[in-house]
Amino acid sequence: MNFTSLVTYLFRWTGFGLLIGLLAGTASAFFLVALEWAGQTRESNLWIIALLPLGGFLIGWTYYKYAESSVRGNNLLLEELYQTHQPIPLRMTPLVLFGTIATHLFGGSAGREGTAVQMGGSLADQLTKWFHLAKEDRRIVLIAGVSAGFASVFGTPLAGAIFALEWMLNRKFRWKSVFPAFWTGLVANFVCADLWGVGHTHYMIPEVPSFSIINFLWIIPAGIAFGFSGRLFAQTTHFFSHVFSKWVSYPPFRPLIGGLLIALIVWISDTTTYIGLGVPRIVEAFETPLPWYDWLVKTGMTGFTLGAGFKGGEVTPLFFTGATLGNALSTWIPLPLALLAGMGFVGVFSGATNTPMACTVMGMELFGVESGLYLAVACLIAYLFSGRSSIYSAQNLEGKILIFPSKSLFSSSRWFKK
Numbered sequence: 001m002n003f004t005s006l007v008t009y010l011f012r013w014t015g016f017g018l019l020i021g022l023l024a025g026t027a028s029a030f031f032l033v034a035l036e037w038a039g040q041t042r043e044s045n046l047w048i049i050a051l052l053p054l055g056g057f058l059i060g061w062t063y064y065k066y067a068e069s070s071v072r073g074n075n076l077l078l079e080e081l082y083q084t085h086q087p088i089p090l091r092m093t094p095l096v097l098f099g100t101i102a103t104h105l106f107g108g109s110a111g112r113e114g115t116a117v118q119m120g121g122s123l124a125d126q127l128t129k130w131f132h133l134a135k136e137d138r139r140i141v142l143i144a145g146v147s148a149g150f151a152s153v154f155g156t157p158l159a160g161a162i163f164a165l166e167w168m169l170n171r172k173f174r175w176k177s178v179f180p181a182f183w184t185g186l187v188a189n190f191v192c193a194d195l196w197g198v199g200h201t202h203y204m205i206p207e208v209p210s211f212s213i214i215n216f217l218w219i220i221p222a223g224i225a226f227g228f229s230g231r232l233f234a235q236t237t238h239f240f241s242h243v244f245s246k247w248v249s250y251p252p253f254r255p256l257i258g259g260l261l262i263a264l265i266v267w268i269s270d271t272t273t274y275i276g277l278g279v280p281r282i283v284e285a286f287e288t289p290l291p292w293y294d295w296l297v298k299t300g301m302t303g304f305t306l307g308a309g310f311k312g313g314e315v316t317p318l319f320f321t322g323a324t325l326g327n328a329l330s331t332w333i334p335l336p337l338a339l340l341a342g343m344g345f346v347g348v349f350s351g352a353t354n355t356p357m358a359c360t361v362m363g364m365e366l367f368g369v370e371s372g373l374y375l376a377v378a379c380l381i382a383y384l385f386s387g388r389s390s391i392y393s394a395q396n397l398e399g400k401i402l403i404f405p406s407k408s409l410f411s412s413s414r415w416f417k418k
Contacts, residue, residue, distance in 0.1 A: 013180045016127060017144060021187025024120035024148030028188065029196035031097060031119065032153065035112060038105040039276050046272065049107035052263045056106075056255025059099045060309050064251045067095050071251075073311075074114050075394035077121045081142050081168050082396065084135050088142075092122035099311030106259070107266060109275045109301040110312025112153055117313070120149025120188070136176075143168050143177045144184040151185035152192035155200035159362030160185040166355045167395070201279055203286055203345070207336045208370045218333050219343070219374060222326065223381025226344055229325050230351025230382055231389040233299050233318060238393065240307025251309065258308025262301070274301045278320040285323035285341040292331075294324035295344075314391045315349060322348030335374075342367045343378040350379035351386035354397060 042048055063071045070076065070092040080088060100115040124145025128138045143164045151160025161181040192198050209215060244254040266275060273281055274297050284290060302317040326344025330337040342363060350359035356379040363375035388397040 009176070010179070013140070013144075014183065016141065017180055017184040017187055019127070020120070020124045020141070020144050021148050021152075021184045022191055023123040024116075024145060024184075025152045025188035025191025026196065027093065027097075027119045027123060028116050028149060028152035029192045029198040031100075031112070031115060032192070032198050034097070034101050035104060035277070038101050042105055042107060042276065043272065048105065049263050049266055049272075049275075052106040052108065052259035053256045054106075054259075055102045056108075056259035056308065056310060057252050059102055059311060060252035060255045062098070063095065063309075067091055070095055071309075072394075073118055074392055077118065077142060077146065078168065078392060078394040078396075080125075081139055082394075084138065087128055088122040088125040090122055090126055093119045096311055100313075103305070103310040103312050104276055107272070107275045108259070108262065108305040108310040108312065109278075109298065109317060110305050110310060110314075111277060111302075111316035111318070112313050113150060113315035114313030115311065116149035116153035117146050118149070120145040120147075120152075124148065136174075139174065140177050140180050143174075144180040147181040147185040148188035152188040154362070154366075155189060155193055156362045156365040157185040157189040158182070159358050159365055160189070162361050163353075163355055163358035166358050167353065167392075201283065203283065203342065203366055205286070205336070205338045205342045205367045205371050208339060208368075208374070209336065211373045215335065215374075216377065218335055219377045220381060222329055222333055222335075222340060222343060223347060223378045224385045225325060225329060226322060226347030226378060227351040227382035227385030229295065229299070229321060229344075230318070230348045230353075231386040233303065233314070233321055233348065234352045234386075234389040234391045236299055236303030237306050237314065237391060240304050242307075244308055255309040258304060258310065262305060262308075265301075274298050277316045279316070282316075282320050282323045282345070285320075285327040286338045289330070289337070290324055290327050292328040295321045295328065298324065314352070318349045318352050318391075319345050322346065339371060339374060342371060343374055346375055347378040347382040351382035352389070352391045354383060354386070354390055354395065354400065356380050356383040 096115050096118045103110050124141045147161045147164035151157040164181050248254045298320045322344035323341040326340035330340045346359040346363040350356045359379045360376045364372045
């Protein structure tokens, strides 16, 4: 690339990055405010959980009637990156925004990353039509959109860029994507946090012991547990999705039935700990011992919610699962509770998404660089022990090294035999 080409490249993607970052950052800011309102409204009016079946039917019917292609969510973004077919529909943004807010308002267990990434990707892809972009430029636009959505919803611009590159590119690296990914993530985070003043949750790891051989050896069993947990989370979500698809032919009825069962579970258990985002519980996991089964219940509740057809992301529930699993492991592993919670926070995420570099950087952005070595080792081990499982069914994992067989934990279940 000569000097003129470099200047043109930088000028072009600086402009595109500003536009994508402004759109995605603004969308994330609105989304986070709406999500906060939904959670507070639900917790102040618990009777509203009884309406979860109705809300589920409305979500399912809306997608079935107006946007069947958008129902693939993040997988649609991956499919379009790997093999271009058609532009991401703009209606994905309002649809996933509505679906996620409704899911949280009425009591589903879901996250927010998927929504922010889908909004960022669909908004960014409109540049393809506006500026008649070539196929390769369109791929860069999609990567920038994913980076912007992730960075702005979590307040982690560096991790957002690395996540987009690591998640979407897999084995084929495109160096031209690097600057747009980082620049757009920085812009989107600035727009959301500084321009609109929407903050993010802060987590603390007050004590980080010196890194030693003994401590390194203790990270290994923790990382293996995080990897298996990420694998279980991904396969649980896919299992329930297959079950509902197999046994309920009319899509709008799937979240209706799922919503009825979730509402019954909440009523019988008399707790809302395991629905919604679960951020208060995540914060607790860094501070005080919690019941050992928290991570397992959240895995089941989120897998059932998303498998039934409700909307939202998987990542915040993965944070919940990882932080509470790390909390539980502190009973047997002699590392500080908050450090184990932080390692689980990013480790399970790494195992379920196959993005160990992004998860390590995210941990350092959230918890501080002092814990970086512990986080990096935990994320790498979790990644290696999660098999070829992923919460994203369209993710290309053909080149991943396998330590354990990748057969699904549920593949022989009679629930698949109709």
